[in-house]
Amino acid sequence: DAGVIQSPRHEVTEMGQEVTLRCKPISGHNSLFWYRQTMMRGLELLIYFNNNVPIDDSGMPEDRFSAKMPNASFSTLKIQPSEPRDSAVYFCASSLAQGEVYSNQPQHFGDGTRLSIL
Amino acid sequence: SQQGEEDPQALSIQEGENATMNCSYKTSINNLQWYRQNSGRGLVHLILIRSNEREKHSGRLRVTLDTSKKSSSLLITASRAADTASYFCATVDFTGGGNKLTFGTGTQLKVEL
Numbered sequence: 001d002a003g004v005i006q007s008p009r010h011e012v013t014e015m016g017q018e019v020t021l022r023c024k025p026i027s028g029h030n031s032l033f034w035y036r037q038t039m040m041r042g043l044e045l046l047i048y049f050n051n052n053v054p055i056d057d058s059g060m061p062e063d064r065f066s067a068k069m070p071n072a073s074f075s076t077l078k079i080q081p082s083e084p085r086d087s088a089v090y091f092c093a094s095s096l097a098q099g100e101v102y103s104n105q106p107q108h109f110g111d112g113t114r115l116s117i118l
Numbered sequence: 119s120q121q122g123e124e125d126p127q128a129l130s131i132q133e134g135e136n137a138t139m140n141c142s143y144k145t146s147i148n149n150l151q152w153y154r155q156n157s158g159r160g161l162v163h164l165i166l167i168r169s170n171e172r173e174k175h176s177g178r179l180r181v182t183l184d185t186s187k188k189s190s191s192l193l194i195t196a197s198r199a200a201d202t203a204s205y206f207c208a209t210v211d212f213t214g215g216g217n218k219l220t221f222g223t224g225t226q227l228k229v230e231l
Contacts, residue, residue, distance in 0.1 A: 004160070033219075043161075043206065043221040056218065091160055104149055104168065104210075107219060109160030 002026070004110035006092050012116045018080040021113045024073055025094030033107060034067055034077050035091040043091075049075065050097055082117045089114050123223055124207060130228045137194040139225040141207030142187075148210045150183055151219065152192050155204045164192075164205075197229045 005024040013019060025032050033048040047057040052069045060067070064083070069075040079086055093107040125140045143150070149168045153161040167174045167183045167190065174181045180193040194201055204226050208219040 042223050045218065045220070048218060093160075104166060106151060106163035106166060107161075109162070111158075111160045 004092055004094050004108050006090075006110035006113050008113060009111065010114045010116075012118065013082060014118050015083055016081045018078065019082045019086075019115060019117075021077040021090050021092075021115070023075045023077070023092030023110060025075070025092070026108055027073070029094035029096050029108070030072065031095045031097040031105075031107075032069060032075050033093040033095075034075070035093065036088045037091060037112070038088045046077070084117045087115055087117050124205070124225045126225060127223070128226045128228070130230065131197055133197060133199055133229055133231050135197055135229075137197050137201070137227055137229070139192045139205050139227070141190045141192070141222050143190075143207070143209050143222075144188065145209075147185070150181075150190050151208045151210065152179075152181060152190075153206045153208060153221075155206065155224075157203075161206065194227075197227075199229050199231055201227060202229045203227060 004026055007022045011019060030051050034046040035043050036046055037043045044059055046059045047067045048055055049069045052072060065079055067077045089112045091109050091112045093109045095105045095107045123142050129137055131137055147169055149166055151166045152164045154164055155161045165174060165176045165179055165181050167181050169185055172183060178195045183190045190207055204224045206224045207222045210219055
């Protein structure tokens, strides 16, 4: 079975440029999560969606960050304008949220996008 | 913010030895999960323990949970070089709904031949 697919795997760009990260969740999963991982701050939840609707975006660092989920099979995380401090590995994860036991479902992670802002 | 704090931050052992990692958390939880991350890869779910469970086994993994002390431990028995990775605990709570995980700081395990 195909896992969570993220693209690109690596992105190097200059500060001020727009960056778009893409994620395809596992088919049938209805929860999608965006995380950021750095040495200093560890793994941080940025935003998550249930059934394509954003539920909690309190982790989004500032207005330069935005995320969309136009359908069940695709999500984007956009940074505009990008800054050097945005350099990190960004992960997308998906899980099945269903009924009362949704919180007991594991999350499945993609292999991340390593973003470097020069 | 980090909910869980793992201890130790780094652990180096010989192949065949057991590895024990500990996790402490701060708030009430519904369940606690352990994940592994190999270098350059995403996290992989290992095991989940519910708040009303005290111990759970899966292959060479044994997880314990003490909700009174807000702590959990992951034991890997008969370790192998392939177990070299970072290990994270993650807690789940229902606040706000959804399957929201808060990850700890991780333990870097190195298993040497």
